[in-house]
Amino acid sequence: MSEDHTYQPSNAFTRWLDxxxxxxxxxxxxxxxxxxxxxxxxxxxxxxxxxxLVAQIVTGVILAMHYTPHVSMAFNSIxxxxxxxxxxxxxxxxxxxxxxxxxxxxxxxMFRGLYYGSYKAPxxxxxILGVVIFLLMMAAGFMGYVLPWGQMxxxxxxxxxxxxxxxxxxxxxxxxxxxxxxxxxxxxxNRFFSLxxxxxxxxxxxxxxxxxxxxxxxxxxxxxxNVKDKQDTVPFHPYMTAxxxxxxxxxxxxxxxxxxxxxxxxxxxxxxIEANPLVTPAHIVPEWYYLPFYAILRAxxxxxxxxxxxxxxxxxxxxxxxxxxxxxxxxxxxPMYRQFFFIFVACCMGLGYLGAMPAxxxxxxxxxxxxxxxxxxxxxILPVLGMVEKPKPLPESISKAVLDAxxxxxxxxxxxxxxxx
Amino acid sequence: xxxxxTDEPTRRDFLYIATGSFTAIGGAFLVxxxxxxxNPDASALALASIEVDLSSIEVGQSMTVKWxxxxxxxxxxxxxxxxxxxxxxxxxxxxxxARNDNLPxxxxxxxxxxxxxxxxxxxIMVGICTHLGCxxxxxxxxxxxxxxxxxxxxxxxxxxxxAGRIRKGPAPQNLEVPVxxxxxxxxxxxx
Numbered sequence: 001m002s003e004d005h006t007y008q009p010s011n012a013f014t015r016w017l018d019x020x021x022x023x024x025x026x027x028x029x030x031x032x033x034x035x036x037x038x039x040x041x042x043x044x045x046x047x048x049x050x051x052x053l054v055a056q057i058v059t060g061v062i063l064a065m066h067y068t069p070h071v072s073m074a075f076n077s078i079x080x081x082x083x084x085x086x087x088x089x090x091x092x093x094x095x096x097x098x099x100x101x102x103x104x105x106x107x108x109x110m111f112r113g114l115y116y117g118s119y120k121a122p123x124x125x126x127x128i129l130g131v132v133i134f135l136l137m138m139a140a141g142f143m144g145y146v147l148p149w150g151q152m153x154x155x156x157x158x159x160x161x162x163x164x165x166x167x168x169x170x171x172x173x174x175x176x177x178x179x180x181x182x183x184x185x186x187x188x189x190n191r192f193f194s195l196x197x198x199x200x201x202x203x204x205x206x207x208x209x210x211x212x213x214x215x216x217x218x219x220x221x222x223x224x225x226n227v228k229d230k231q232d233t234v235p236f237h238p239y240m241t242a243x244x245x246x247x248x249x250x251x252x253x254x255x256x257x258x259x260x261x262x263x264x265x266x267x268x269x270x271x272x273i274e275a276n277p278l279v280t281p282a283h284i285v286p287e288w289y290y291l292p293f294y295a296i297l298r299a300x301x302x303x304x305x306x307x308x309x310x311x312x313x314x315x316x317x318x319x320x321x322x323x324x325x326x327x328x329x330x331x332x333x334x335p336m337y338r339q340f341f342f343i344f345v346a347c348c349m350g351l352g353y354l355g356a357m358p359a360x361x362x363x364x365x366x367x368x369x370x371x372x373x374x375x376x377x378x379x380x381i382l383p384v385l386g387m388v389e390k391p392k393p394l395p396e397s398i399s400k401a402v403l404d405a406x407x408x409x410x411x412x413x414x415x416x417x418x419x420x421x
Numbered sequence: 422x423x424x425x426x427t428d429e430p431t432r433r434d435f436l437y438i439a440t441g442s443f444t445a446i447g448g449a450f451l452v453x454x455x456x457x458x459x460n461p462d463a464s465a466l467a468l469a470s471i472e473v474d475l476s477s478i479e480v481g482q483s484m485t486v487k488w489x490x491x492x493x494x495x496x497x498x499x500x501x502x503x504x505x506x507x508x509x510x511x512x513x514x515x516x517x518x519a520r521n522d523n524l525p526x527x528x529x530x531x532x533x534x535x536x537x538x539x540x541x542x543x544x545i546m547v548g549i550c551t552h553l554g555c556x557x558x559x560x561x562x563x564x565x566x567x568x569x570x571x572x573x574x575x576x577x578x579x580x581x582x583x584a585g586r587i588r589k590g591p592a593p594q595n596l597e598v599p600v601x602x603x604x605x606x607x608x609x610x611x612x
Binding site: 178180 | 461554
């Protein structure tokens with residue numbers, strides 16, 4: 001926020017440091033950063049996602065110490081990690097399930113943004129950076145899934161790299177460039193390993209920009225109204241650090257359940273068969289977090305059209321801030337949008353289910369209907385809703401709404417017991 | 422900044438643009454090796470051809486060999502299969518081009534242009550679905566062969582006929598026929 005530069009170095013060393021590298025001021029800003037006092041547990045997923053990124057980098061760097069990116073050794077080196085390396089199975093399961101947990105958290109984080117209108121002015125850049133992170137996560141997750149060199153790794157890599165061959169004229173050349181050969185082979189595995197190691201650090205960089213873009217306008221909140229004065233906020237530390245910490249513990253319980261009790265629940269058994277370029281498994285599916293987009297790909301009966309629709313499903317998120325014409329942010333005050341939001345969530349879940357089903361009969365028809373609805377939500381429903389919907393009256397301020405909810409007379413309470421800071 | 426008392430481009434503007442262009446072009450030259458290193462290298466290109474012995478394949482049987490990391494389907498077709506493929510009018514085909522690397526581009530996809538001349542019982546094609554690169558089923562005796570008796574891709578449901586032509590499903594092209602030569606009656610070279 002604008003009144004950042006309030007940090008006063010408290011001793012000679014910090015004064016000396018502050019003149020050369022004002023890093024303590026940033027720490028001070030992060031700790032005191034004013035957060036709306038009404039934000040709920042849906043707002044704790046930012047912190048949870050930061051944890052996920054760090055956990056993936058730490059476990060990933062360690063796994064790379066034991067993994068061999070070569071087509072004749074990759075599959076065996078994974079088994080070596082699982083059987084021989086001390087705690088290797090734990091590290092691998094934490095990394096593999098960590099990817100799924102990362103995506104669970106990011107989808108909740110995104111749906112929270114959709115529900116409470118967190119993408120609207122002045123937070124468009126914050127939202128766009130978030131979509132960039134989501135795309136990078138998908139790239140990292142995809143390349144990571146290729147590394148064990150099982151059947152699903154190989155055929156997933158084949159299908160996804162073949163998507164690029166749908167591009168007119170240059171498609172084939174791009175595909176050969178990605179493969180480094182005439183099929184998915186050793187050069188492909190090598191470069192995927194290199195990029196899989198690189199992308200998390202790019203994500204970390206974009207996360208810094210994402211947090212920066214958050215700290216300029218400040219957090220949105222469940223009411224979607226602007227912070228008016230200090231009474232509407234509490235400092236990040238200790239209030240949000242404690243709240244985020246508690247939510248993280250709950251999240252880690254779920255994480256631990258998968259790692260310790262059901263580590264292969266979100267994987268696919270075919271990936272424990274070594275890659276065979278001559279045999280495609282009867283039913284190939286991507287990791288669960290790509291399923292909705294996979295369903296959109298398969299819903300279109302044309303190769304290029306399917307690819308365009310799949311990428312379009314993500315691209316539409318970039319322009320979402322300008323597609324939603326309503327000035328009111330929070331769905332709490334938008335009765336019609338609120339219903340359409342839940343229909344949209346169901347639509348995404350439905351697409352996810354259909355992505356896992358074989359591409360035949362009723363499943364194809366259902367995928368087509370839901371694909372059309374997915375795009376209609378963004379391109380028709382949101383622009384029109386902003387014009388026809390009559391929002392409920394917005395509260396005067398965050399403070400007043402909080403106090404009203406707790407039964408007190410707002411004016412009397414705020415006068416008698418003003419919040420600290 | 423540039424002189425403002427005239428609309429004509431000044432000497433300084435010219436130097437500015439020339440320097441910028443020079444840097445941009447130089448930068449592009451610098452980037453090219455960083456991109457081109459990803460293209461197939463000499464060792465990948467060196468694996469360009471293989472020889473296959475066909476003497477063990479009976480009529481109606483199939484064999485799959487690996488060429489350039491990809492499966493190549495070899496089927497010794499029965500008379501009925503050839504008959505069925507020839508009976509299809511060109512107007513029924515999704516992709517009317519032969520996709521045969523031994524023929525000029527744009528040749529029609531009739532059965533004569535799919536199989537090697539004079540050796541019509543042999544159908545030799547890259548076994549990669551032209552949709553998203555899966556290996557279609559149909560080589561094994563008990564495999565699902567699709568609605569047209571040829572091959573069926575389980576990934577996204579493309580059906581190929583007994584000449585390896587796409588007949589139904591999302592694949593845009595017929596299966597590719599690679600460059601091949603018969604070294605003798607029972608021996609071929611692919612690539």
